[in-house]
Amino acid sequence: HGDSQGNGFKFFGYETWPVNYRDLCDGIIKNEHHENSSLYCAVFFMDYSWIKVEVLDLEIPLVVFRDLLEDSSVNTMVEVITAAELKKQSVVGVVNSPSRQANGSWFRRNANNATEAIFTRVDRAMPNVEIRSSEDFSALSYHPGGHYSPHHDFLTYFSDSEYDYWMKNFGNRYATLIVVLQPAEKGGGTVFPHTNTTVRPNKGDAFFWLNMNEFQGMKDRSLHGGCPIYEGQKLILTMWIRIRDQPLLLQCRPDGSLSLDLLLKPSYSQQRNYYEVPREDYKSQPVQSKLEKQTVVSSVSPK
Ligand SMILES: O=C(O)CCC(=O)C(=O)O
Numbered sequence: 001h002g003d004s005q006g007n008g009f010k011f012f013g014y015e016t017w018p019v020n021y022r023d024l025c026d027g028i029i030k031n032e033h034h035e036n037s038s039l040y041c042a043v044f045f046m047d048y049s050w051i052k053v054e055v056l057d058l059e060i061p062l063v064v065f066r067d068l069l070e071d072s073s074v075n076t077m078v079e080v081i082t083a084a085e086l087k088k089q090s091v092v093g094v095v096n097s098p099s100r101q102a103n104g105s106w107f108r109r110n111a112n113n114a115t116e117a118i119f120t121r122v123d124r125a126m127p128n129v130e131i132r133s134s135e136d137f138s139a140l141s142y143h144p145g146g147h148y149s150p151h152h153d154f155l156t157y158f159s160d161s162e163y164d165y166w167m168k169n170f171g172n173r174y175a176t177l178i179v180v181l182q183p184a185e186k187g188g189g190t191v192f193p194h195t196n197t198t199v200r201p202n203k204g205d206a207f208f209w210l211n212m213n214e215f216q217g218m219k220d221r222s223l224h225g226g227c228p229i230y231e232g233q234k235l236i237l238t239m240w241i242r243i244r245d246q247p248l249l250l251q252c253r254p255d256g257s258l259s260l261d262l263l264l265k266p267s268y269s270q271q272r273n274y275y276e277v278p279r280e281d282y283k284s285q286p287v288q289s290k291l292e293k294q295t296v297v298s299s300v301s302p303k
């Protein structure tokens with residue numbers, strides 16, 4: 001850590017990065033550190049294969065899925081993106097913004113064998129996240145000098161009249177999943193400044209976090225940015241997952257916090273909607289006299 005690999009490297013949009021955030025980006029060196037150390041790891045068996053999850057932040061939460069994808073689907077996806085015509089990406093309608101320098105293209109989940117394989121694998125890894133509520137895959141390519149300054153994926157509108165198709169039908173951006181197809185040679189992590197964390201996973205890994213709090217407002221702590229690329233090309237797939245039909249936020253504890261079990265131990269809770277126990281079911285149980293005075297506080301009423 002404390003590496004100065006970014007020293008002296010000026011890029012278009014340099015000034016959109018607070019110095020301490022850029023320093024946080026530069027603390028990560030390829031093949032030396034993947035990212036700041038994990039809090040803990042979990043492994044579960046799903047559909048005949050192991051899923052490995054590491055927790056980097058409990059509060060957002062931010063998790064990394066290791067070796068999620070097979071090389072073959074990653075390689076095919078890289079070929080597809082390389083052959084596609086990529087467009088300069090914009091921020092809130094502004095093309096060539098100093099806050100975002102990347103090229104990209106959208107891919108439907110059933111666009112080709114690779115997108116289908118990736119979608120299916122992500123679905124297996126997160127059975128309690130409804131990824132059918134997500135926008136198309138956003139394939140992004142960053143070259144040296146490319147970056148995306150720290151921002152929130154949660155969208156802010158000033159009135160309902162500004163809502164687009166996604167907002168009207170699927171609501172706001174509840175969570176984000178990023179699939180790493182190819183890390184840059186130098187630079188190009190993803191920084192979460194409020195957690196002091198830079199994620200810089202390897203080919204075939206993916207990471208996931210929530211952009212919304214339990215009141216479905218913006219989660220400040222989800223602030224993140226695509227660190228500047230110093231060498232090589234970074235290729236990722238971003239999946240912005242909308243709030244429609246999501247079980248995780250409904251399963252709040254009394255203090256409003258989120259149970260990570262649905263992410264880390266989903267095989268215990270196989271069925272997607274296992275938490276939706278109607279209150280009536282509790283009432284119809286014969287109540288033993290000893291328990292009579294107790295109130296059921298754990299049931300969550302379906303919305
Ligand atoms: O490039 C990155 O690491 C971050 C990309 C990002 O923030 C986004 O696509 O919303």
Ligand SMILES: [Fe+2]
Pocket residue numbers: 151152153224
């Ligand atoms: Fe983002």
